[in-house]
Amino acid sequence: MLDFAIRPLGSLDEYRAAVELQYEIWGRGLVDVTSATILKIGQRVGGVTAGAFAPDGTMLGFVFGLTGIERGAIVHWSHMLAVRADVQNLGVGRCLKEFQRAAVSRIGARVIYWTYDPLVARNAHLNFNVFGVRAVEYVRDMYGDMGSDLNRGIGTDRFIVAGPVDADELAARRAEVAAARTDAEFALAQVVNAGPDGDVLRVVADGGAPKLRVRVPADIGVLQATEMAAAARWRASTRAAFEHLLTAGYHAAGFVADPESGFGHYLFSNETIPL
Numbered sequence: 001m002l003d004f005a006i007r008p009l010g011s012l013d014e015y016r017a018a019v020e021l022q023y024e025i026w027g028r029g030l031v032d033v034t035s036a037t038i039l040k041i042g043q044r045v046g047g048v049t050a051g052a053f054a055p056d057g058t059m060l061g062f063v064f065g066l067t068g069i070e071r072g073a074i075v076h077w078s079h080m081l082a083v084r085a086d087v088q089n090l091g092v093g094r095c096l097k098e099f100q101r102a103a104v105s106r107i108g109a110r111v112i113y114w115t116y117d118p119l120v121a122r123n124a125h126l127n128f129n130v131f132g133v134r135a136v137e138y139v140r141d142m143y144g145d146m147g148s149d150l151n152r153g154i155g156t157d158r159f160i161v162a163g164p165v166d167a168d169e170l171a172a173r174r175a176e177v178a179a180a181r182t183d184a185e186f187a188l189a190q191v192v193n194a195g196p197d198g199d200v201l202r203v204v205a206d207g208g209a210p211k212l213r214v215r216v217p218a219d220i221g222v223l224q225a226t227e228m229a230a231a232a233r234w235r236a237s238t239r240a241a242f243e244h245l246l247t248a249g250y251h252a253a254g255f256v257a258d259p260e261s262g263f264g265h266y267l268f269s270n271e272t273i274p275l
Contacts, residue, residue, distance in 0.1 A: 002090045004052045004060055006099045008043065014051060015039045018062045021082050032143060034064060034080055042066050046107060048076070048100045052083075052092045060087050063096040065112070067104060076104040076165075078114035097131060105165045112165060115142060115158040118242065119220040119234060121257055121264035128255040129181070132173035133161035135252040138242040153228045154220070154235045159242075180254035186267045189213045192245070193237040212250065214241045214266040218259045242266075 009015055015036035022033055043049040046067040052060045061083035067076045078100060083093045104112060113136070116123045127133045136159075143156040164170045180186055189211040216238060217223055223231040250268040257264045 002060075002087060002092065004054055004092060004095075006050055006052050006095055009039065009049045009051050009062070012036065012040075014059065015049075017059045018049070018051065018064070018082070021059060021062065021084065022080070025082050025085065031145070039064055048078075048103050050096065050099050050103070052096055060084050061092045061096055063100050065100060065104075065114075067107065067109060073111075074104075074107065074109045076100075076109045076112045078112050081114075094126070094130060101163070101165055101170075110165050110169075112163045113160060114163070115139075115160050117157065117220075118159045118266070119154065119157075119216055119238060121216050121218050121220070121255075124216070124255040124264060124266065125257045127161055127163075128177050128252070129174075131163045132170050132177060133163045134173070135246070136160045136162050138239070138246055140239065153224060154231050157235060157239055177254040180267050180269075181256050183211075183267075185211050186213065186253070186256075189267070191215045191265070193241040210270055211253075212245065212268045214238060214245070214268060216264050216266070218257070218262050218264060 009018065018039055019033060019036050023030060039049045042064065048063060048065045048067075051062040054060055061081070063078065063082075064080045065076050065078035067074065069075070078097070081093055081096060083096075101112065116127055118124060118135075118138070139158050139160060141155045142158040145156075164173055190209060191213045194215050217231075217234055220231060220234065223234065245268050248270070250270045252266050253269045254267045255264060256267065
């Protein structure tokens with residue numbers, strides 16, 4: 001078990017350490033850096049700037065978000081989650097998000113928004129199956145050229161997702177996603193972005209099956225490093241699928257990862273979303 005504690009950042013050195021961690025993860029070419037000043041000011045006006053610290057004081061990761069008002073309701077936007085490469089997949093990121101959720105709950109927020117690259121299968125699994133998000137919008141090249149190798153050659157298309165803050169709402173959403181993952185109809189649903197029969201425009205225009213799937217690679221990072229042309233084709237095919245399905249009234253009901261097959265699948269439905 002990794003030993004760490006999560007708490008709000010409280011000194012200039014800690015804010016600067018969070019800036020340095022951004023460079024460590026995304027490279028010195030990163031142009032869209034969240035500065036120490038913004039990390040501190042955001043925290044001062046109701047946002048969250050918290051770090052995960054090892055017993056020796058080393059920052060293992062941090063989360064940063066801003067709190068605001070949307071249509072009269074308090075909402076939170078989680079702008080950045082960063083975890084050192086050597087401690088990823090050990091629960092640090094999940095604990096940081098849980099700390100953030102608890103913090104914004106105390107000030108009355110009901111929803112947390114954030115973005116992620118829908119081509120990154122491990123993040124799709126985490127967001128849908130653990131954090132119970134709903135996909136709100138697909139945005140082309142949301143952040144432009146960030147100067148990071150993580151988006152090299154495929155741009156910065158993003159899903160904007162909404163995660164519930166209330167514990168009961170989160171539990172209910174996780175149950176919905178779990179049900180979708182074990183639904184036999186989804187397991188057999190057409191993949192709309194694969195092969196000559198996978199034309200999403202035609203599938204939807206022909207009446208639209210109530211359940212469809214969108215395929216993504218198990219690890220887009222490997223393709224970026226070895227087959228950039230293939231990575232770019234994945235971006236083009238998923239962009240067309242996501243945009244058209246969301247416009248046609250479908251919603252992402254969940255995500256199923258299958259690393260052995262080399263793919264993951266988003267599960268889309270045009271059935272009524274449970275309240």
